[in-house]
Amino acid sequence: xxxxxxxxxxxxxxxxxxxxxxxxxxxxxxxxxxxxxxxxxxxxxxxxxxxxxxxxxxxxxxxxxxxxxxxxxxxxxxxxxxxxxxxxxxxxxxxxxxxxxxxxxxxxxxxxxxxxxxxxxxxxxxxxxxxxxxxxxxxxxxxxxxxxxxxxxxxxxxxxxxxxxxxxxxxxxxxxxxxxxxxxxxxxxxxxxxxxxxxxxxxxxxxxxxxxxxxxxxxxxxxxxxxxxxxxxxxxxxxxxxxxxxxxxxxxxxxxxxxxxxxxxxxxxxxxxxxxxxxxxxxxxxxxxxxxxxxxxxxxxxxxxxxxxxxxxxxxxxxxxxxxxxxxxxxxxxxxxxxxxxxxxxxxxxxxxxxxxxxxxxxxxxxxxxxxxxxxxxxxxxxxxxxxxxxxxxxxxxxxxxxxxxxxxxxxxxxxxxxxxxxxxxxxxxxxxxxxxxxxxxxxxxx
Numbered sequence: 441x442x443x444x445x446x447x448x449x450x451x452x453x454x455x456x457x458x459x460x461x462x463x464x465x466x467x468x469x470x471x472x473x474x475x476x477x478x479x480x481x482x483x484x485x486x487x488x489x490x491x492x493x494x495x496x497x498x499x500x501x502x503x504x505x506x507x508x509x510x511x512x513x514x515x516x517x518x519x520x521x522x523x524x525x526x527x528x529x530x531x532x533x534x535x536x537x538x539x540x541x542x543x544x545x546x547x548x549x550x551x552x553x554x555x556x557x558x559x560x561x562x563x564x565x566x567x568x569x570x571x572x573x574x575x576x577x578x579x580x581x582x583x584x585x586x587x588x589x590x591x592x593x594x595x596x597x598x599x600x601x602x603x604x605x606x607x608x609x610x611x612x613x614x615x616x617x618x619x620x621x622x623x624x625x626x627x628x629x630x631x632x633x634x635x636x637x638x639x640x641x642x643x644x645x646x647x648x649x650x651x652x653x654x655x656x657x658x659x660x661x662x663x664x665x666x667x668x669x670x671x672x673x674x675x676x677x678x679x680x681x682x683x684x685x686x687x688x689x690x691x692x693x694x695x696x697x698x699x700x701x702x703x704x705x706x707x708x709x710x711x712x713x714x715x716x717x718x719x720x721x722x723x724x725x726x727x728x729x730x731x732x733x734x735x736x737x738x739x740x741x742x743x744x745x746x747x748x749x750x751x752x753x754x755x756x757x758x759x760x761x762x763x764x765x766x767x768x769x770x771x772x773x774x775x776x777x778x779x780x781x782x783x784x785x786x787x788x789x790x791x792x793x794x795x796x797x798x799x800x801x802x803x804x805x806x807x808x809x810x811x812x813x814x815x816x817x818x819x820x821x822x823x824x825x826x827x828x829x830x831x832x833x834x835x836x837x838x839x840x841x842x843x844x845x846x847x848x849x850x851x852x853x854x855x856x857x858x859x860x861x862x863x864x865x866x867x868x869x870x871x872x873x874x875x876x877x878x879x880x881x882x883x884x885x886x887x
Contacts, residue, residue, distance in 0.1 A: 456503070458493040465497075532743050533602035537561070538587050539718050539747040540574040541599040549574075549595055556594065558587075564723055568730035569754045573747065575603065575719055599750045605715045606742035606777075608643065608674045608706060609765040609831040615792040616811035620836055621882045622694060636698035636842040638682055639728040639736035641721060642675035643714075644704040646820040649676055651684035651692045656699040658731075662724050668708040675702060677817030677827060678739055681835040684818060692818065694839035701731055706740075716740065722751045734761055734845055737838040738784070739831035741767035741776035741801075749781050756783035761845075761853045763787060763838045765830035767801035780805040785841075785857060788876065789813055789833035794867050796875050800830055806877040807857070808864060810836035840883050 455466040495503045538558070540549070544567075550560060557579035564573045578587045584602050591600040616622075647657060657679070663669060683700045684692030703724035705716040728736055736755075741764070752762060766788045767776030779786035779801070786805050789797035789812025796802075797813050812833030819825045837860070844856055851859075864879040872878050 456495040456497050458495065532605045533584060534605065534717055536578050536584075537603040538576040538578055538584065538591060539601055539603045539722075539745075540576060540591065540595070541722075541747045541750050542572045542574070544570045544572055546597075549598065552594060553591065556590065557582075558591075562719075564719060566722060566726035566729075566751065568726050569722075569751055569758070571722075571726075571751060571754060573719055573722055599746050601718065601746040601748075604718045604743050604745040604748065605709070606717075606721065606740045608714055609739055609741050609768050609829050616815050616836065617694070619792065619794075619811050620840070620880065621884065622836075622839075634697040634846075636695050636846045637701065637731075637733050637735075638695070638698055638838060638842050639701045639703065639731075639733040640675060640678060640682070641703045641705055641724045641728070641736065641738055642678060642740070643670050643706040644672045644675060645679050645702050646672045646676040646818075648822075649680070649818050649820065650822055651680040651688035651818045652676070653685075655679075655683050655685065655696065657683070658699065658701045659704065660702070660724075660727060661704040662720050662727075663704060663707050670706050670708055670714045672820045674706070674739070674831065675704070676820055677832065678737065678835050680818035681815075681832065682737070682839055688818070688824075692816075694836065695842055698842060701728060701733060703727060718745050718748045721748060725751055725755055729755055729758055729760060734759060735838050735842045736760060736762050737834055738762060738764035738778055739834050741765060741769070741779060741830075744775075744777045744780070748778065749783070752778055752781050752783040756853065759853060761785065761841050761856060763834050763841065765834045766806055768797075768799045768829050768831075769801055770799055771802050773801050775803045775805055776801050785837060786877070787812075787830060787834040787837045789828070789830045790867070790876070790880060794865075794880060797828060797830065797833075802874045804872075804874050806874060808837055808860065808878055809867060809876045809880045810834070837881050840881055843883065 457464040457466060497503050553560065553576060559577040560574055561577045562575040566572060578584060588600055588602060644661065645652065645657060645659060679700055679702060680692045682694055683696055683698050686693035686696055705720045705724050706714050709715045755762060762778070762784045764779035764784045764786060766779045766786045767773065769776055778784050780803065785807045788800045788806050788809050790809045791797070791813035810833040812830055813828045814826045815832045816824055817827050817832060840860060841856055844859060845851055860881055861878045863882045863884050865882055866879040867876040
């Protein structure tokens with residue numbers, strides 16, 4: 441990358457690398473303000489550690505000005521990334537795709553990215569978040585890691601990452617409501633969720649299940665019509681915990697009169713696995729932001745992703761309260777996202793004896809614990825089943841958050857989280873710990 445005053449984008453420049461007894465012309469690939477960006481491909485004529493002179497030339501190959509050029513030494517080195525990741529960027533990602541996040545109204549990088557050989561496969565405006573995501577196809581023979589590093593270097597003001605893939609966090613008697621102090625008075629003081637609005641990014645929902653028939657559901661699909669849908673059990677279970685008819689199942693319906701907005705984002709990929717992507721989650725989050733929702737449940741997990749993190753941060757700045765399952769990858773697994781993101785409340789699962797779910801992720805990012813082992817949930821076809829997993833713990837925290845906002849709609853995310861912390865039952869060592877966070881959430885009703 442060459443940078444300097446007086447560079448004019450209307451002129452054609454090339455870079456000349458002087459070799460012993462020869463020259464190599466390097467074509468300029470793209471512009472970024474006053475910067476020239478060019479590729480230096482592999483060549484047997486280039487030797488690591490050798491000193492070369494680099495000259496800026498006009499379209500005819502004549503050196504510009506009186507500059508003697510730049511002395512440089514070639515070596516094998518990795519480009520610095522904008523933000524180090526806990527695991528390789530290419531882990532659990534859509535093959536051959538990169539996502540690039542822009543703030544609305546910013547400089548359009550199309551000429552730069554296409555000049556570098558990338559194809560803009562899709563532009564997605566996230567109007568409610570004041571952002572835009574570009575889905576880029578990576579050039580042939582370029583790895584995802586190389587593409588991320590290259591674009592982060594070429595576009596230091598943008599957020600670039602792979603199009604990460606995320607998994608639903610599933611893992612089962614009737615103890616959960618009592619465990620968090622959700623008796624009839626808690627429902628009474630929240631009017632059963634009357635006026636509450638909760639978002640859920642998950643699979644589709646079985647609206648014909650007896651626990652959900654007649655409940656206030658708003659469904660929107662973000663699925664690719666070319667891929668197969670997935671069973672509806674996961675979101676049906678969570679929707680029933682949140683807004684189901686309590687008369688159908690003893691654990692159903694924390695806030696049965698609330699309106700639940702369900703964003704359907706999970707479907708089967710080419711290998712038959714249930715997955716969603718960074719881009720799809722961001723689009724769903726944008727929809728919920730546009731609906732002015734404050735509380736959103738995220739019962740899925742996967743790798744860290746800078747693009748998704750930026751959208752989550754923006755949602756947080758808009759006052760959204762994002763609550764995520766901590767993950768079921770095991771106690772020695774690295775932090776799972778989005779739960780480990782600083783903009784998100786991370787929830788782990790405990791059983792009826794307040795023992796930690798054995799498969800739960802752990803770490804300093806864990807905020808709270810909630811019932812999630814042997815919890816009764818609905819299943820498609822009208823029946824119910826006992827399930828375990830952090831997926832089924834996060835709805836309890838989402839319900840408490842929604843209840844608090846019903847009582848005080850102007851409550852900030854920070855004050856709401858602090859209120860939940862003060863009410864929590866400390867389960868581990870004094871204070872916050874990597875297993876239970878601040879402890880088991882507890883609902884309370886101030887008359």
